[in-house]
Amino acid sequence: MSNKKIIIIGGGVIGLGIGWQLAKSGTAVTIYERAQAGRAASWAAAGMLAPLAEAHREEPELLKFGSQSLARYPQWVEALEADAEMSIGYRVEGTLIVGLEPDDTHQLRHLYTSQQELGLDVEWLNGREAREIESALSPRVTAAIHCATDHQVDNRLMVQALRRAYQMRGGILYENSTIKRIVVENGTATGVQTQDGFHEAEVLILAAGCWSAQIDGLPDTIIPPVRPVKGQMLALQMEEGITVKNVIRTVRARYPTSVYLVPRNDGRLIVGATSEEMGFDTRLTAGGVFELLRGAWEAVPGIYELPLLETWSGLRPGSRDNAPILGKTPVENLIYATGHYRNGILLTPITAYEITKLILTSETSEIIAPFQLDRFLK
Ligand SMILES: Cc1cc2nc3c(=O)[nH]c(=O)nc-3n(C[C@H](O)[C@H](O)[C@H](O)COP(=O)(O)OP(=O)(O)OC[C@H]3O[C@@H](n4cnc5c(N)ncnc54)[C@H](O)[C@@H]3O)c2cc1C
Incomplete structure (x- = not known):
């Protein structure tokens, strides 16, 4: 459990998935969602969990990451269906x-x-x-x-289940609430600005999907290339x-x-x-x-x-390289979980587990280390 107050920007599968895991660990977490949670890319997707069919020779790290996430799906589905008390249509035909x-x-x-x-x-x-x-x-x-061994899940059911499980575990969700600005002071993220004013956070997670580069306040050098x-x-x-x-x-x-x-x-x-x-x-x-x-x-x-x-x-x-952007940034207390491109449903469990671990321990695991923003800054 962490005493930190966490704000997540964006209520898609990625924001909700991380939020659910954090809330489960007893952490105080709030998601701000501009429209309705889970209705953007996460609603539009096909739900294929297909690291093999999607494999590209030039993306070996991504193939490994996708396969690791697929391996965690059975455990993810069992826990989510139990918390949300609904099926998410996971199927194992190839x-x-x-x-x-x-x-x-x-x-x-x-x-x-x-x-x-x-x-x-x-x-x-x-x-x-x-x-x-x-x-x-x-x-x-x-x-x-x-x-x-490629599988599938009903992504529309999964976002509904995540929303339910997240709130059931005590997570707070504000919908129709746009983050207008990320507030950074002296190299540290301190909170966010919405139409209702400033909201303080000890950790900020940017999970705003393809809009992640559109929010004001970030230094130009670290705007995620999404x-x-x-x-x-x-x-x-x-x-x-x-x-x-x-x-x-x-x-x-x-x-x-x-x-x-x-x-x-x-x-x-x-x-x-x-x-x-x-x-x-x-x-x-x-x-x-x-x-x-x-x-x-x-x-x-x-x-x-x-x-x-x-x-x-x-x-x-x-x-820019088709892989997600995950983990710490040069701004203190600002974490990225974005850029999941064509595999975000597949990569939700591993992203949620690993980003939660990062927040609870402050350690970046070897699993997400290759996907940090710093690969674009070198
Ligand atoms: C047609 C299509 C098919 C796909 N098929 C598959 C597939 O078969 N398998 C697979 O694994 N992946 C698939 N994907 C990819 C997958 O859908 C995405 O990678 C994944 O949904 C990304 O999740 P997300 O939470 O990052 O983004 P999103 O679901 O887009 O969520 C981001 C959220 O952030 C909110 N937001 C944005 N800006 C702000 C702000 N300023 N303040 C507050 N909230 C904000 C948005 O309203 C949105 O709800 C597909 C995608 C598409 C479009």
């Missing part, structure tokens, strides 16, 4: 990455080779073998990679005879957008996502939705018949 044309197979083979070089537990399948695992796949699917990366999404309603069990991702060498299909326990089939550098523009476009539907239909033709339930977009908090 991911199939599929290709439809010779060019795709070529790209898929390249991906498989780099996954093998990274020592990942993945399996190469031909089209027939892939359809044995997922019968809804198109007969045009010629090859696939099976990432059996930008919004737009993703358009849609949801279909699965019906009898047209159901998908595994997460399916496409590799499409000739098209701008590869898509994924993520089946939920309630029958929704989430289809995503575009990746667009459009600043804070969140408009849906005909082209974006068209690419998603075309990609999903090519991999699973049966979706043509399904009702379209919802379309939306969200802003991923992308950092």
Whole structure:
């Protein structure tokens, strides 16, 4: 337990996750959320927990970090579901990455080779073998990679559960309350300014997602290099005879957008996502939705018949090197937990556990040390 008074800026999965862990340890913690907690990127996401399918050869630290977070998911889910008294839709079916044309197979083979070089537990399948695992796949699917250990969670349920668990443990949440300024005096963060005035804190945690660089008061040199990366999404309603069990991702060498299909326990089939550098523009476009539907239909033709339930977009908090920015900063008492980009749902448990440990012990663990802001300051 810590006697420090903690303020968290931002009530997404990251702010709520850290807040829940701190409140659980008996620490006094307050979250200020500009709008409604958990309704920004954390609501928009697909909830894939996919360190293997997302692995890039040039990001080995991130792969390790994601795998460590995935390993903590079962324990995280059990504790969260117990505190919140609700399910968060955690599912352990794997991911199939599929290709439809010779060019795709070529790209898929390249991906498989780099996954093998990274020592990942993945399996190469031909089209027939892939359809044995997922019968809804198109007969045009010629090859696939099976990432059996990638999982998924219903991120919308997870933010609702986190909000509940956080408050149940005594955490204070102010919604519709914008932090206008971070107050730094003589190199130390002392509190925040909202529309209601100054609020003192002994520790400040910046977890404002893609808006983390927008808040006044930080010295220019330590403004986190975080930008919004737009993703358009849609949801279909699965019906009898047209159901998908595994997460399916496409590799499409000739098209701008590869898509994924993520089946939920309630029958929704989430289809995503575009990746667009459009600043804070969140408009849906005909082209974006068209690419998603075309990609999903090519991999699973049966979706043509399904009702379209919802379309939306969200802003991923992308950092300069795609990895999160975590831990201490050159300003005393100011901690960053931002820049989780395309893996923030996957990385929530490890971020929450490790940032809480940092606050309770003042020690930066080896696990988060590679992700500190200082990597951009050197
Ligand atoms: C389309 C899409 C698909 C994705 N799919 C996946 C996926 O499958 N798997 C995965 O792991 N990740 C996925 N992600 C990424 C994941 O959603 C994010 O990395 C994660 O949600 C980031 O959480 P966060 O709490 O940092 O940000 P957010 O959820 O954006 O929360 C930040 C909060 O801070 C608040 N805020 C901002 N400024 C202020 C201020 N001045 N004062 C007070 N509050 C403020 C905002 O209102 C917001 O609620 C996806 C993202 C998108 C957009």
